[in-house]
Amino acid sequence: MVVRKRLDYGSRGHQVPAMPRVPSSARGKRSARRKKDEMTPFDLLATVAGTLLVDHENSSNAPGINAAALTYARKRKSVKAELCDDVPPLKSVAVENCIVGSGGVCASPRQANICLAENSSTRNGTDPVLESLTVKPNMLVRDSLFSCTKSCNRGHGVGGIPECGAYGVCLPGTSRSLEATNQVQVQQPVDGDTTALYSLVSSVDLDGRPPALVSSDSSSGVPLCIHDKDHKTSPLFHAEARHAADRDDDENSSGCTHPCTTGNNKSYMPQYTGDSRIRKMFASKIRKAARNKMCGEMSNKGSKLNLCAKKISTSRQRVQRAMFKRQKPVRRHFTPSSAKGILSEVKLRIKSFTIPELFIEIPENATVGSLKRTVMDVVTSIIESGLRVGVLLQGKSIQDDSKTLRQARICHGENLENIDFTLECEAGQNSSHGVRIPEEMDFPGADAMEPLAMVKCEEPFSETKAGYNSQQRVQASPNRVQSEHGSVHSLFETTAHEASASSQAIVPVASPSSEALAIVPVCKSKRPVIGQRRIRRPFSLPEVEALVEAVEQLGTGRWRDVKMLAFDNTDHRTYVDLKDKWKTLVHTASISPQQRRGEPVPQGLLDRVLAAQAYWSQQQQQQISGKAALQGCSSSC
DNA sequence: GTTAGGG
């Protein structure tokens, strides 16, 4: 795992570099910047409720309303830094801030569309196979840090949908219903193993990677998206999952939330940082690739996508490919059971995609916008936490994926009414409960995870160094979660066990209780959506204050130290972000209040910004002149 | 890996 270097920075008594770096004046800029037609990924919203049917209609109709609640555990934290500097700080104070962040979880309506297409054609006449699992680009539902549930209710759906067909699951904007009723019917040769069943969902590679990238190093030869042109198509099947690009407006800002636990735990961070950087690297490349691809397609000049031809270092290519390789779907095709005679088929129909009922605890002084974002965040967290499908036969989980359906007694003649599907955490598949929390995942115990699943969630939920330890926790009612990490595990497990014991549906269920449950979208996914632009997270006023405070002490040009001092536990603020924010602050301070946008920054703070900027600019100038004088002296001597 | 600066 990546270990953060220079951990000594920012710690008490550490001697920070004395002088800010002299800005290099001759840094060439090359900026043929492309148009920002960001291909924002889709966030998939797909929970699968399932009922297995054999040759007859399923009449089960147990509404699966699931309860969970969201709580914020906020914790004040003070940061005191003592920094020594050759250059006297503008303001020599120990920073002791309590920054009350806005808890800014930004989620935006996403439209996601997952299409499971059944090849209803019987071209070979004997083995109708599931042939397509098609998702729109940019969807990513993968291994996640934890699953929100084990418990399942039998999904209820509307009947009467033709057996053969593909239906999309679409989660429109936030104002829309969170329930979508769908049916996905699958025909599965009896001799197909149960893994194939899993692949119905778990192998849906909801990744926004351009296909070229995916297949660049693929040996499988199986396209990421297989669309049989001969398929029957339904409008739903081809429903485009369009989504708005990022907007400056927060309300409309696109992006999924990354409500992670705070990086309060120091040992939590190094991996985080490293993976985040890797992610950014990939994101950069892939965004570019995606844009190129889109441009190429739109210009109708043929494929101009040459992802690997871009100026990517070989080492990066290697890593990149390795990453993608790991992201290949587990399986896409059912294995036809050829040469074994005519086999009876098991027809599976999964009905009703239902978003569980959620209960959210949110402070009264929270804004409606933050409430919306929180709701969206909870939902997306559930979805994107990375789900895998489990199969329950008469309440008993079938663990052996290598079993055939027949061996698993999922076949004609068996009591198939008692077969259910569950959604489980991909990352927790080796655990009995399938639930993990980020803290677990980030520690050595998480080694068993699939490598990519170790990519840390990009966005911690905490706001600033002194911000809340904003954690939202899954909780099984009536237990209440304490805000310390230690207690969370057991609760997760409790939740998981209880849930899985009662799993009867495929929808996430925490508890049917109406008591508020705390759901923990602690981390949306260990696998950030590759190629996705980071969500816009405006600096809160406390963050700005912290930044100003730090810059006053450290000066401009030492952004890494500023980061360490003021935003050490806030991984979603990089030092580049801080530098950028400072830039905008300086700009904001220099324009008239009427021209300013966004959350107003107190004039007093802006005055400090200008003062600090002027001071440190002067310091830099003095350093430059002093250096020049020194050079001149040495050269003349 | 950091910083600076254009976009």
Next chain:
DNA sequence: CCCTAAC
């Protein structure tokens, strides 16, 4: 917030 040259 992204990107990248320069260091």
